[in-house]
Amino acid sequence: MFAFRxxxxxxxxxxxxxxxxxxxxLLVGYLRPGDRLPTVREVAAALVVNPNTVVKAYRDLEHAGLVTARAGQGTFITGTLKPIPPPSYTRLSRSLHTWLRGARNAGLDAEQIGALVAAVIDDSEAEGGAA
Amino acid sequence: MFAFRxxxxxxxxxxxxxxxxxxxxLLVGYLRPGDRLPTVREVAAALVVNPNTVVKAYRDLEHAGLVTARAGQGTFITGTLKPIPPPSYTRLSRSLHTWLRGARNAGLDAEQIGALVAAVIDDSEAEGGAA
Amino acid sequence: MFAFRxxxxxxxxxxxxxxxxxxxxLLVGYLRPGDRLPTVREVAAALVVNPNTVVKAYRDLEHAGLVTARAGQGTFITGTLKPIPPPSYTRLSRSLHTWLRGARNAGLDAEQIGALVAAVIDDSEAEGGAA
Amino acid sequence: MFAFRxxxxxxxxxxxxxxxxxxxxLLVGYLRPGDRLPTVREVAAALVVNPNTVVKAYRDLEHAGLVTARAGQGTFITGTLKPIPPPSYTRLSRSLHTWLRGARNAGLDAEQIGALVAAVIDDSEAEGGAA
DNA sequence: GTGGTCTAGACCACC
DNA sequence: GTGGTCTAGACCACG
Structure with a gap:
């Protein structure tokens, strides 16, 4: 079952x-059409959050055509979002994991890693790297 | 001069x-104690944002002991934050750049890359990867 | 309910x-963890002050770890500040009250009393009286 | 010479x-008509403050009729402010000093003492104690 | 209804 | 000119 954090x-x-x-x-291929999301109540209980907040999130997703709520059954994935091809995913995720290990071995903590990643990505976007 | 986005x-x-x-x-070593941040009015003008919003940000930073505001002079970096050692920074930033190029060559767009990065980092944190 | 002046x-x-x-x-023991502060809107109305001014104060307190704001519920005391032990408080407050009465009986007005108190305290601090 | 803090x-x-x-x-009798205040430059240097700030303070006092600036000579006290009668001053200041010593012996620090004093004074003013 | 953010614009303190 | 405070009032997130 899908879990939120x-x-x-x-x-x-x-x-x-x-x-x-x-x-x-969806992008990463971890959820696919037909999958069922946890119920509003389950999420609200697990995250200690008001059910209305979860309802709002699910409604947003429904609005975007990504999920469909079926009365009495739950909320299901019914859309998709140009997922990353699994082979690319496997390869890139693996090499990124290696990079991460290197960063941690260099003594970087979570905040430093986050800063580095944000800096590099921002940077390369700024110079039109998205091309 | 430091620029915001x-x-x-x-x-x-x-x-x-x-x-x-x-x-x-600060973490990345791009700002150091003694550096001057752009004035509130400059930032507000550049980002087309209300000056009070910038004031709020600067005040937060002052609260955290990272900057000091001097009336009539500007706002200066006066604190630090365990910066990433420059050699590590250079090495890791370079290899991450390479990884990024690989991701883009595989046809991933910015959203997909963001999802992948978030997934890998979250993942490894969830399993106590910080060790 | 706590009242501001x-x-x-x-x-x-x-x-x-x-x-x-x-x-x-908090120092005096009049507020304790768990207590609820009046809402931003209540304070703003009572003091004829802009709500944002109250927000700013509450935010400062939150920053200092003394209170916690809960959306939809209010702002609560969640920190403490080395309170004066109640017995000392009772005794000292009582004797200070007596002193105050003496000063007023001698014909001093509020400004004079303020000046005297400030002078004596400043004085004794200047000579390292805190020892 | 009068010293500012x-x-x-x-x-x-x-x-x-x-x-x-x-x-x-003036209220406490520490300054009297004829006394000379330190020059703007002296104060500015001693407090590490902009001379304009001192000028503003002196102008305020002049406006209130308490001091007079004499070109080339300095600024002199030329007004008064219903001073506390010296006998009362001596007596009250002495007893307040005693109270202070008691508070410090009870282990109170400057912040706690300030809070206690403010609380007691506020309190007694609130109930019309100034009568 | 709670607090949080943002805008627009005035006025003050300080250099 | 700098930052700091305050007002007035809109809109959002959350309960």
Whole structure:
């Protein structure tokens, strides 16, 4: 079953964090059409969050055509989002993991790693690297 | 002179984005004690944002002991944040850049790359990878 | 319910007066963890002050780890500040009250009393009286 | 020679702190008509403050009729402010000193003492104690 | 209804 | 000119 996580220090609204995690899972191939999301109540209980907040996230996703709620059955993935091809995913994820290990071996903590990653990505986007 | 950037789609409050960029610059060694940040009015004009929003960010940083505001003179870096050692920075940043190029050559767009990075980092943190 | 007071002639910014009153109430034992502060809107209405000014004060307190804001619920005391032991408080407060009565009986007005108190305290601090 | 002190953490504007100290010294009998205040330059140098700030304070005092600037000679006290009668002053100051010593012996630090004093004075003013 | 963010614009303190 | 405070009022996230 898909599990959500929250980072209360990020400043990102709770409902947006949920939305982003589903989108991310779709992109990465971890969720696929037909999969069932945990119920609003389950998520609310697990994250200690108001059910309305979860409802809002699910409604956002439904609005974007990514999920469909079926009364009495739950919420299901019914859309997709140009997922990363599994072979690329495997390869890139593996090499990124290696890079991460290197960073940790160099003594970097989570905050430093986050700063480095953000700096490099921002950087390369700034110079039109997305081309 | 230090320059800020905004991502309006991220959902992160403007002032927090500014705060994080300064912290990141400190971690990465791009800002150091004694450096002067752009004035409140300059930032507000450059980002087309209300001066109060910038004031809030600078105040947060001052609260954290990272900068000091001097009326009539500007806002200066006066604290530090366990910066990444430059050699590690150079090496890791270079290899991450290479990885990024590989991801782009595999046809991934910015959103897919973001999802992949987030997935890998979250993952490895979840399993106590920080050890 | 905790009540705030303002002294517009003091020259101390409104929001700082609020902050100091909460800190003082903590030191004196009048507020304790779990207590709820009046809502931003209540304070703003009672003091005829802009809500943002109150928000600023509460935010400062939160930053200092003394209170925690819970959206939809209010702002609660969640920290403490080395309170004065109640017995000492009772004894010292009582004798200071007596002193105050003496000063007033001698014909001193509020400004004179303030000057005297400030002079004596400053004085004794200057000579390292805190020892 | 009269000496000024600054408390940068109080939030009270610098120039107001200077004004208040002169008023206090007049009330307490520490300054009397004919006394000469330190020059603007001396104060500015001693407090590491911009001379304009001192000028503003002196102008405020002149405006209030308490001092007079004489070109080339300095600034002199030329007004008064219902001073505390010296006998009362001596007696009250002495007993307050005793109280202070008691508070410190009870282990209270400066912040706690300040809170206690403020609480007691506020309190008694609130109930019309100034009568 | 709670607190949080942002805008617009005035005024003050300090250099 | 700098940063700091305050007001007025809109909109959002959360319960």
């Amino acid at each position: 929250l980072d209360s220090r990020s400043g990102v609204p709770t409902y947006l964090q949920l939305v982003k995690q589903v989108r991310r899972a | 905004l991502d309006s789609r991220s959902g992160v409050p403007t002032y927090l984005q500014l705060v994080k960029q300064v912290r990141r610059a | 303002l002294d517009s002639r003091s020259g101390v910014p409104t929001y700082l007066q609020l902050v100091k009153q909460v800190r003082r109430a | 600054l408390d940068s953490r109080s939030g009270v504007p610098t120039y107001l702190q200077l004004v208040k100290q002169v008023r206090r010294a």
